Amino acid sequence: MKLLCLLLLLLTFLLAHETGADEILGGKEARRHSRPYMAFLDIKLCNDLFSCGGFLIRNDFVMTAAHCVGDFISVRLGAHNINKREETWQIINVTKQFPHPEYNAERLLNDIMLLKLEKKAKQTTAVRPIPLPSTSNSVLPGKECIIAGWGGTKLKSSGSDTLQEAEVRVTNPIYCKNFTCFDERSLLCVGTPKSIKTTFSGDSGGPLVCSGVAHGIVSYGNNKYPPSVFTKIAHYSSWINQILNAN
Numbered sequence: 001m002k003l004l005c006l007l008l009l010l011l012t013f014l015l016a017h018e019t020g021a022d023e024i025l026g027g028k029e030a031r032r033h034s035r036p037y038m039a040f041l042d043i044k045l046c047n048d049l050f051s052c053g054g055f056l057i058r059n060d061f062v063m064t065a066a067h068c069v070g071d072f073i074s075v076r077l078g079a080h081n082i083n084k085r086e087e088t089w090q091i092i093n094v095t096k097q098f099p100h101p102e103y104n105a106e107r108l109l110n111d112i113m114l115l116k117l118e119k120k121a122k123q124t125t126a127v128r129p130i131p132l133p134s135t136s137n138s139v140l141p142g143k144e145c146i147i148a149g150w151g152g153t154k155l156k157s158s159g160s161d162t163l164q165e166a167e168v169r170v171t172n173p174i175y176c177k178n179f180t181c182f183d184e185r186s187l188l189c190v191g192t193p194k195s196i197k198t199t200f201s202g203d204s205g206g207p208l209v210c211s212g213v214a215h216g217i218v219s220y221g222n223n224k225y226p227p228s229v230f231t232k233i234a235h236y237s238s239w240i241n242q243i244l245n246a247n
């Protein structure tokens with residue numbers, strides 16, 4: 001009995017702490033290549049294979065969540081259906097992973113990572129970087145944004161073949177106070193429990209796009225319903241610029 005409780009506790013802990021964000025519910029299939037910055041990451045960690053979302057921010061750099069770190073990552077750009085090879089695909093290996101130096105896996109803070117690509121992606125109609133917000137110019141509660149992803153994560157292998165997207169609203173940080181380590185300076189609270197219709201979660205590491213700018217990175221949630229927690233990209237501008245300038 002004791003052992004069972006312990007196992008259940010462990011399972012609950014794992015489920016709560018594994019990236020909560022799995023799939024887009026209430027979303028729809030994105031128009032083919034309408035989000036040319038989207039990246040699908042194939043990640044190898046020990047003997048485990050999993051995937052994350054990400055987004056191209058420079059011809060040779062992809063941004064994602066730090067919890068997507070692996071021993072080896074390859075990036076697929078220009079994809080719509082990830083299970084059917086498309087002419088538009090560009091598959092590029094990552095040569096260097098830059099998780100944020102203060103990434104904290106227990107508190108899920110500073111969940112941001114930059115990936116340097118082995119070679120520059122070729123810009124096409126299906127592959128193009130997305131702009132980032134300028135320093136401290138973040139989105140405010142009430143803003144309607146878009147999330148997109150294929151929904152494949154460690155927890156669920158049953159994602160979607162095609163890119164899905166959903167509209168979500170940035171909400172008051174009060175809605176995220178149930179997440180014990182929520183810090184509104186570095187995180188965005190997205191969706192309210194009432195907004196089930198436009199619920200999602202989005203792939204871990206995928207972008208929150210507001211007016212054509214990537215403002216957030218899907219970090220975690222409670223797995224079932226909103227709100228979810230996103231890394232606030234604007235908070236990390238100086239770290240991002242430092243890495244980009246030095247590499």
Ligand SMILES: *[C@@H]1O[C@H](CO)[C@@H](O)[C@H](O)[C@H]1NC(C)=O
Nearest residue numbers: 072073074091092093094118
């Ligand atoms: C990427 O890395 C894998 C594994 O090391 C390797 O098999 C593959 O050839 C590499 N791809 C390119 C384009 O270098």
Ligand SMILES: *[C@@H]1O[C@H](CO)[C@@H](O)[C@H](O)[C@H]1NC(C)=O
Nearest residue numbers: 174175176177178193226227
């Ligand atoms: C926080 O959790 C409590 C207890 O589970 C719940 O009743 C409440 O609705 C939650 N608040 C928010 C803002 O999600």
